[in-house]
Amino acid sequence: MIVASQKPVEEIRETLKDYKKVLIAACGTCVTVCLAGGEKEAKELAALLSLSGEQEFKVVTPERQCDAEFLAEFDKDVRQADAVLSMACGAGVQFMAERCAGKPVIPALNTSFLGVNRDVGYWTEMCQGCGNCILEKTGGVCPVARCSKSHFNGPCGGSSNGKCEVDPSIDCGWQLIYDRLKSLNQLHRLYEIIPPRDWSTSRDGGPRKLRRTDVVTEEV
């Protein structure tokens, strides 16, 4: 899932200061699950920002902000507001902005990564969306996302006690790969030199799109 966290509340207040009536659009999917932008967080933010008594807030919660039909439900609320504070991930904020012509759409969150929920309140980055998955070569641990240097033939010389030189709280991705491959009896894979990556499938090739032409009958 997409993992994001709320911007510092004073930063949010600063970006909203010119607007009197603000619609707070929470999002019911990824950011609810990572406790950043769901309805509950929206209600808390509304209460905090209402302490000054100078602005009016209304909270709505589209199921998610990345499908237009869910946004359509709140067109009327958008029209009545001076600005929209979107608590969705970066994708949702932008989709909302496209839809709300003429209305400023302000982000409440900093979107960070594709990750998993390891425990209550704890998420870790797992995937960079590089567009060319080689997880079967590395025992199911991603060298692009989980090695700080994205080494394909790691680790580097700074791996120590299974931790990354960048930060002792970061596991060395290649230690994890090694442990996994060992448990799978696939250490021979490590002898293979993985050649340089074609990064054009990643964001380096420009903003990406995906089409399934078989599910539409009109010409695209």
Add this chain to the structure above:
Amino acid sequence: MKVIVVGKSKYRDAFQSALRDAELEPVAVETAAGLKNLPEELPVVLLYDANLSPLIMEEGAAEKAVSVLKPQDAVVFLMDRDEDANPHIEYRVLETASRLASAKRRVTVLLRSCRAPDERFDDLYRIARQKGVTFIRYESLDITENEGIYTVVARDGKLSVSIDTPLLVDCGEKPSWELQEFSDALRLRTYDGGRISGNRWFLNQGATFKRNVRLVDTAALSGDIQRIMPALVKDILALEKPAQEKTAFVDAEKCAFCYTCFRVCPHSALGPDHGAAAMKVNDLLCEACGICVAICPASAIEFKAASPAALGDKPADAASGEPAGAASGDKPTDDTLGNKPAGAAAEDRRRTAEVPKETAGGKLKIFCCENSAFIIAKEALAGTDVKVESVPCGKDIEIEPVPCGGDTDIEPAPCGVNIDIEPVPCGGAVNAAMMANALRSHDRVMVAVCCEDACRHRDGNKRCIKQVERLKSRLDSLGYDSGRLSYVRTGVTMVEIFKEAALKALAGGEMK
């Protein structure tokens, strides 16, 4: 009524027989796997007789337990505790060991660490050794049991000692090795270090956080099962009804199925309803503490009446094929708490959340935990100059200002002050949105929770304090005086502390 009896205790047959006498139907389950497909809310009695920690707390109990042993039998105390924890258990162990050794019993104490935490321990240790108690330090242990005799092999480096004993007293804070599997299968919540059962370091003969699970230390009873039967049967029969008048209820439409409530519920009362792709509350396990209501990121959980009349409001069974929360014309409208039923009328609620209008509330609002502060609040503030009104959830009450003056030995609060008291089922039921909204209508807000380890709902008090601290730092970032928000820990005997905190909060300060 079926009662699951778990464990291989030697007193099991006697126990089952006693249950039958009480017209209950015992079902024996020997392994954790056997618990798997049983309904979650069936009464479970966990029998164990290896952990005899209560034994050493009661004088006479230890003596009684050893009286059935042969003279040459050894008594073995296993002290495997967290080094940094309060050593009060160690004191008891050493005292009991000394007493038994004085009575000419063979007593051995196994310790992971010989480090004396304080002088008192040191003194007790010396006395115990003088009385003839054997102390053995170990790095690792192997314990096996065969027909009531425990064989303990203690290893320390290259040395190894083997002891056979019919009486092994496990004073550790972790559930004994026998209980861990059952604890996992029953989803029992533990404290740090694995203590099950409330805030006691030993396995309490009584409650765990899960209302249908009872732990019974049969060896501490020394076979005297009848001693606890009446109370146990009463508890078991009480399981036919929900614990409280209200229960938590998940709106499946809003639920994001994130598992947060499932993970934090101290009573393991929530479970997944895969048909509805939402969490579901088992209202026979729910204790209506409100922790899930407060924490749900989708605001999908509310309280509903738990009476049978409210059954129509619950989501339909997955088996019946109806989508969860489907409304139908013949269901009751609002329930006794004024909640709308799930379904069409809930559409509005699902998508639009209330941002409460600002109201003039007054000087100080105190959210009081019903298990501690709320019980003493009125008494604590009686005889002070402040007028106190209890505010039931969701309603505002006009309060008349009280003139100054009066005879107290505390500084009178300024004119026109009032304190609004809102009872909450647990500190954990109070979230930041509630506190922030309270700050819009009141000058100051305080939350009164139970003391460390005294929370009936495991960690509701800690959760609340964390939310208070986070909100305070957000208030600071916005340039507001975070001293307007405070918390205090109290108990039913701590009337003065509550009073001091309340008056201090009223005057604009906070208890540190």
Add this chain to the structure above:
Amino acid sequence: MEEGKVIQKSRLQRLFEAGEFVVTGEVGPPMGADADHVYHAAEALNGVIDAANVTDNQTSILRMSSIAASLLVQQKGVEAVVQMTCRDRNRIAIQSDLLGAWALGLRNLLILSGDHQAFGNDRGAKNVYDVDSIQLIKMLTDLQNEGVFHNGKKAKGVPGFFIGTTSNPFADPAELQLIRLKKKITAGARFVQTQSIYNVEKFEAWMEKVREWGLHKEAYFQAGVLVNKSVRSIEMTQKVPGMDIPDHLVERMRKAEDPKEEGIRIALEIIQRVRKIEGVSGVHIMAVGWEEIVPVIVERAGFLPRPALD
């Protein structure tokens, strides 16, 4: 290599191939455009060592580029070993810079991953790592052997660098690090400089494994030796991830009357021990912030004069 053209091998390569015990040092470029800083460092090392590594934004701290500084070093008569990390440049920039380096007369190349920018002064810089060190070694070796770039184009003028790399005998997991070393050599690395050695026993055990795998026959191994001039220096070194400094050495520095002399003594002891290990073909001396001591060390270790080559 192009037909008909004889490229003279570097001094470093010829010494290794002749079986000499090689001694190399380091020059750290300045945090600025000051050429004199490099000239002075090179002059001090002339005749003392066989070649000098010129670091590439070491520990991710911005400095004059290795290639430029290497050229300055060679102008003062000392052969340079260009260092190239994977952190800051993509494959296009790296190859482009190296083609230029060859054209400028630089002949030795040490390829390494490079410390993450979290260690340096520009923590917000973009993390490039387009290729990792093994991929780069292979790319360059293939180019040098076949005259064709990784992108398929034929090269007009093919470099012939003597390619080396680094290895850390004290990093873990040990088996994986050895696999990686083997991959580097398979990819084309011809010499290997190790992380600074303090724990000689552990290094001996590692060399035993190296010999077991036959790696010492495929590449020349140089033992890294760091010279500390103060207690603070050795304490800071001990904190670096991947360093293994036995406490007794730190104690020696603490108790010494003259820490500088003690630091020299410790380095000399280590040098004497490692040169006896089978498979070790040289030492690489690092004296961070104390470059002037290198001639002293080299002399006291008995490495002077350096061998002459025709």
